[in-house]
Amino acid sequence: MKTGIQSWLDDRFGLSSITKFLREKTVPQHKHTIWYYTGSAILLFFTIQVITGFMLVFYYKPTLEGANESVARIMTEVPLGWIIRSVHSWCASFMIAFVFIHLLSTWLTKSYRNPRELTWMSGVFLLVVSLLFGFTGYLLPWDDLSLSATKVGTDIPRSIPLVGAWVTKLLRGGEDVTGDTLTRFYGFHVSILPVLIFILLGVHIYLIQKQGMSLPIAAENKNDEVRDIPFWPNFVYREMIVWLLLLGALFSLAIFFPPSLDKAADLMAPAPEGIKPEWYFLFLFQTLKIFPAKILFLNGDTLAVLLMLIAGILFFFLPLIDNKPAERKGRIITVIGLVLIVYAVVMTIWSLL
Amino acid sequence: MKLKHSLFTRRQFLNGLLGGWMGALLASFLYPVLKFVFPPTREPDQVILPFADFRDMGPNSVNNFLWGTKPGILRKNDDGAYLAFVGVCTHLDCNVSYLPDQRKFFCACHDGWYDEDGLNIGGPPPRPLRRLVVSIEGEDLIIKREGGERVEDS
Structure with a gap:
């Protein structure tokens, strides 16, 4: 039954085609269905980041003099400020963790195969933007750890031939990390990256709706039993159960383990010992650490950065490279994926030792 | 057509x-x-410091000064001569510290080591620390770029 206002709005917006689509949308049920939940979990975390981010912006001051102090104020004076910052900080980790799970499930079930290559590619961009969110946000409290991590992180692109030095300068707003870098990172974090992520999310989600949920190869070949359940309300209610569990975990961690805040960073002080980036950069950090200064005639870190760059490009084009997923080549690529997961886990643990 | x-x-x-x-x-x-x-970046051509602040440094000790937007490190040798460095690791740009006991410069970010003359001797640093030229004129301690020309820290 449509009320007068509903039909008045529908005449103008034509939203009934969207509601009709959602009513008729189905989600296939099979033994890999659990991975479908990771996408909406990421959206949940992203929404929390947007809301808590809006709140933090009210008190945060993105300047050399004010940044650390304003975060301290959020943690100590602002009513419930500590929990808002804690949720924002923890939720970032949750979001990145689920982005990785989402990505690996796509890789290992090979959901990116024809015609879903562009969904994967927009997803790789979303991964990059998510990591940049994490990287820029890490600097904002402006303590010793975040400063050193930013110095290293913004120096890494310098090894890219031709454009590298310019990228570093663009990120830092000058030759060195200064107060300008802080202001610039704040700009990236709250204005440029949000616009990018909304555009990319739009493309990503549109493609998924347009093409429907991907089936695993076994299910597609009718080896496995598949039945469809309605998206609304059956699947959405199941998702909400998952959301509630995740929210419980997130808020518990945020309450019992709020992030620390060190004294304000001193641009001239030596780097403190035991500096670490956020956990999701640790495997890259450790890779850089173990690369020797010289390999043949090349700089060690130049070589490491070039290898990472090449790996990134191959990763982006993975659906086109892995074009025979059911055959031997596809299985080799799956094994490479597993090896890389093991590599990342081992490197991460090593860097924590 | x-x-x-x-x-x-x-x-x-x-x-x-x-x-x-x-x-x-x-x-x-x-x-x-x-x-x-x-933004335009200006590395200073020279920095002039009051020598009085540094005259009483003991041998094998260091003092900091500001080299543009980078930390500079002034080291006094055992023979009383002064050496100046840009105190930034040549690996990935972290600020280094001097450990007088071991007579080495140390970068905590990726475990990089330099000897007392700034030569890279361990860990990932690919080049020695950048040296600056120190001269004393009357009451001024003058620190200049080596060779007088601009050095890109790429």
């Missing part, structure tokens, strides 16, 4: 012309944007 000996049709020509204009227009908008986002 295409003339007999022409390489392209009139439409192609006009579209190319229009596209070229649009591209040039876009570039002229992009240029100031790019100029804006890269």
